[in-house]
Amino acid sequence: MDIKKIKTLKQLNAAGYATKSIKDELRDNLIATIQNKENLFEDIHGYEYTVIPQLQRAILAKHNINLLGLRGQAKTKIARSLILLLDEHMPIIAGSQINDDPLQPISKYARDLVDEHGDKTPIDWVHRSARFFEKLATPDVTVADLIGDVDPIKAANLKLSYDNELAIHYGMIPRANRCIFVINELPDLQARIQVALFNILQEGDVQIRGFQIRMPLDMQFVFTANPEDYTNRGSIVTPLKDRIGSQIITHYPKSIDIAKRITEQEAKLTDAVKQAVHVPDFAKTLLETIVIEARKSDYIDAKSGVSARMSITTYENLLSTAHLRMLKNGEKKGSVRLSDFQGIIPSITGKVELVYEGEQEGSENVALILLGEAIKTLFAEHFTPIKKLSKEGEYGEFESLAQWFIDNPMLQMPFDMDEKSYKKALAQVEPLMNILDKYQPEVEEADKHFYLEFILWAMVENGRLDKSRVTDGLKFQNDLLAGL
Numbered sequence: 438m439d440i441k442k443i444k445t446l447k448q449l450n451a452a453g454y455a456t457k458s459i460k461d462e463l464r465d466n467l468i469a470t471i472q473n474k475e476n477l478f479e480d481i482h483g484y485e486y487t488v489i490p491q492l493q494r495a496i497l498a499k500h501n502i503n504l505l506g507l508r509g510q511a512k513t514k515i516a517r518s519l520i521l522l523l524d525e526h527m528p529i530i531a532g533s534q535i536n537d538d539p540l541q542p543i544s545k546y547a548r549d550l551v552d553e554h555g556d557k558t559p560i561d562w563v564h565r566s567a568r569f570f571e572k573l574a575t576p577d578v579t580v581a582d583l584i585g586d587v588d589p590i591k592a593a594n595l596k597l598s599y600d601n602e603l604a605i606h607y608g609m610i611p612r613a614n615r616c617i618f619v620i621n622e623l624p625d626l627q628a629r630i631q632v633a634l635f636n637i638l639q640e641g642d643v644q645i646r647g648f649q650i651r652m653p654l655d656m657q658f659v660f661t662a663n664p665e666d667y668t669n670r671g672s673i674v675t676p677l678k679d680r681i682g683s684q685i686i687t688h689y690p691k692s693i694d695i696a697k698r699i700t701e702q703e704a705k706l707t708d709a710v711k712q713a714v715h716v717p718d719f720a721k722t723l724l725e726t727i728v729i730e731a732r733k734s735d736y737i738d739a740k741s742g743v744s745a746r747m748s749i750t751t752y753e754n755l756l757s758t759a760h761l762r763m764l765k766n767g768e769k770k771g772s773v774r775l776s777d778f779q780g781i782i783p784s785i786t787g788k789v790e791l792v793y794e795g796e797q798e799g800s801e802n803v804a805l806i807l808l809g810e811a812i813k814t815l816f817a818e819h820f821t822p823i824k825k826l827s828k829e830g831e832y833g834e835f836e837s838l839a840q841w842f843i844d845n846p847m848l849q850m851p852f853d854m855d856e857k858s859y860k861k862a863l864a865q866v867e868p869l870m871n872i873l874d875k876y877q878p879e880v881e882e883a884d885k886h887f888y889l890e891f892i893l894w895a896m897v898e899n900g901r902l903d904k905s906r907v908t909d910g911l912k913f914q915n916d917l918l919a920g921l
Contacts, residue, residue: 535614623660782805
């Protein structure tokens with residue numbers, strides 16, 4: 438259908454246009470994409486066998502949808518992706534505020550225009566990108582905002598009485614007729630406002646200020662909600678839940694590999710930083726492990742959740758920390774170090790809700806604890822579990838490392854030391870390379886120094902070495918007075 442040539446109702450009829458509800462439109466286009474083996478959700482990872490099949494079933498069933506999950510679980514991203522299931526262009530009666538279907542106009546303006554011009558009624562076309570409406574539920578939202586109200590200024594300017602339908606100012610929902618309408622954080626919407634949605638969801642009609650009109654709106658509703666809100670701020674009233682066809686529960690990534698894909702996809706990094714800073718895959722794994730540790734930490738409120746945005750912002754801060762060090766040293770290329778993880782603390786402290794014990798510990802200290810727990814977890818997976826180090830002779834390379842720090846006073850590693858000095862400092866601790874060669878012999882050359890530093894930090898976290906903060910960096914040593 439060549440939309441450039443279709444400008445009147447007569448031309449639209451001649452082109453064979455047939456009215457189709459938005460739910461049928463979504464359903465038909467979903468069927469076509471499945472049959473053509475297309476993936477409209479390729480940017481949404483980890484939901485291939487859980488959320489997406491449920492979403493597809495809901496669309497096939499022509500349901501309104503509620504996406505229920507903790508923060509940072511891609512609920513809004515899923516809702517916005519549904520735009521791709523709409524037809525590229527949609528015809529409306531020119532000048533209509535509520536996207537009147539040319540064949541089935543519902544507003545007085547559109548009906549009067551068709552009565553006056555007949556087949557010559559002008560037609561406009563709306564691109565699918567303009568068929569997505571989104572509203573964040575806040576306490577100040579009113580029925581007038583969502584549904585509409587009489588506009589006294591409009592009535593005065595047009596010299597209309599208040600009982601004239603043309604005096605109505607339509608709210609967001611009527612203006613989203615034949616579109617996808619998303620209400621984020623539905624429980625935050627006041628109960629009396631939720632009641633106003635009953636008729637729209639069930640019968641598809643809306644009433645404004647007692648006008649004797651029936652306006653059957655054609656809409657696809659998508660709601661998002663956080664389980665935490667049900668107890669902390671509000672709830673979804675039962676009759677409204679009854680009118681929502683499908684409730685789909687989202688979740689956090691079920692594997693570190695999926696989490697890493699999401700983080701790399703969503704992180705906003707300049708090409709210059711990507712080219713200058715090398716990030717070992719093991720560093721990415723450590724970062725995601727920190728987030729996993731946060732989700733099960735006794736210091737953090739599990740009901741509040743730990744958003745995937747924490748992974749994204751910590752990754753961005755990690756690379757920024759490495760890039761800043763390189764700029765200070767005049768280096769054009771470099772690699773992320775474990776000491777750079779000190780720079781991710783601001784991205785953790787602002788992203789978690791602490792319980793009482795966490796507040797007592799302090800947010801920065803909780804962030805360092807999470808880093809330490811993640812290091813211990815990965816050390817146990819990739820190297821010998823530290824509890825076995827007591828077996829005499831069997832794990833001598835670790836004892837050799839502890840002994841090296843007895844024979845040598847300390848190892849100082851400033852945060853901003855240049856790449857050459859950093860590698861030289863690690864190279865002098867000879868047992869480190871022996872451990873790496875034994876337990877991770879396949880490590881790429883570019884990643885080796887990150888692993889070497891990781892072994893040092895792991896020995897500290899497992900009580901075999903001591904690490905202390907100095908003015909410009911860290912100091913590693915073996916303190917015999919600590920019982921070693």
